[in-house]
Amino acid sequence: MAGGKFVDVAEVSRRFRTPLGDIAALEAVSFDVRAGEFVSIVGPSGCGKSTLVMLLAGLLAPTSGAVSIGGLVVDRPQTNLGIVFQSPVLLAWRSALDNVLLQLEMRGIPTAPHRERARTLLGSVGLDGFEHRYPHELSGGMRQRVSICRALIHDPPLLVMDEPFGALDALTRDQITLDIQRIWARGQKTVVFITHSITEAVFLSDRVLVMTPRPGRVDTLIEVDLPRPRRLAVREDPRFAAYTRQIHDRFLARGVLRDIEGVA
Template sequence: MTQGEAIRGQDDAYLNIDHITKVYSTPTGSVRALEETTIKQRPGEFLSIVGPSGCGKSTLLMIAAGLSAPSTGAVIAGGKTITAPRTDIGIVFQSHVLLEWRTVLGNVMLQAEAHKIEKSEGERRARALLKSVGLEGFEDKYPHELSGGMRQRVSICRALVHEPKHLLMDEPFGALDALTRDQMILDMQKICRERAMSVLLITHSVSEAVFLSDRVIVMTPRPGKIDRVLEIDLPRPRRLIDRESPEFNRYNREILEMFLARGVLRE
């Protein structure tokens, strides 16, 4: 599927990244991080972006979040042009960025406080989220008392406590061991099933993108642009064993063949 085919007929998109580019100025000259890129994300859609290091994936997410301005083009979310950091989102980075002097519950409550949610309601939401990711009973622990996977679960709960319409994630599972990563992927699938929100995931993992997504955008090497968009037509909920199915492996193979064709991978 081409980029044009992927966005046609999606005028009801919650997120519209409209013909954006990004050029950075450096002491040695300009660096073009993103070629002209257009993405429309449907309400409630799980959309992943995969591509090689340096292709502009994280830059794209920062622009979508309103944390970085595009050089040209515009970002529209919920019908509004984004010109400042967005308040309708939750955002999760590869590093958990927890405050070491705050408890687990206190870290999750940061977003509730920032959004001026009444304290008892904020705590109710925070405790329910922590329970949903297996952290009930850890509310009074501090970050240094948790494993890496547990800390990342806390950061996801913090991103969700204000019930955002849009969740943005930049390699949130990249630093985790394989078993913890698998559990986090299952947790993420469950969380997304329970909430009517759009999710934009940046990842290097082809398997992770296919497992979680409704669509996967594949990007070229820098300057990044959209190579292909794949609709992932697999039933939900998905199980880890489904990664062994012929259908799942067909999507994996199609993306890997794109990387081979572009020289991102070499055999």
């Protein structure tokens, strides 16, 4: 499924200057994502995950190193990717459909030819019949689905999601996880998925990149060799447990997690 190297993060460091001194958010981070691959990034809060998203989107520049997408160095805000943030940031006065189309309007693309596609996208995440509802009429999960459709409306080759399910309840997270898997499987898209859920990372990914605490570095990269499409029940598979265990162990080794003492 995966093709050549599509995203290339090479020796990227990023520091922030603050009144209390310099903060090293990322240090010498290198990894790549092949075309069509699903890569998750897990790491503790503050390890630079959102900073990495901003670097991929060209909304921040690295202090050193370089990010390339599709062979081109990212040196300005990127238009050929879709981003989903933890909070869906929808405009309250626009319907679900018009919030999806907003992405095109902001790019100066006429929306009329894309209304049907926007409807189809909303339908593909279970929002049939909700096209004309306003954000306050939608649940948190529905709002996040609208923001996923908005990120996809211009059919970008790369989708970047920054803890998109953080604010959702467990059942809704499960459903959206399945939706994301389906969108990815159909769309031939390259996905970078940031999460602090080890289970979600293993469930969705071809590879999981585990980060160290700040300054964020690549701790380890784990290849998840489980057949696709994956059903929720795969989470009970011993192979699945072995992958999550491997990631837990990295966090334990780094002091990100501390297990009960005195218990083997």
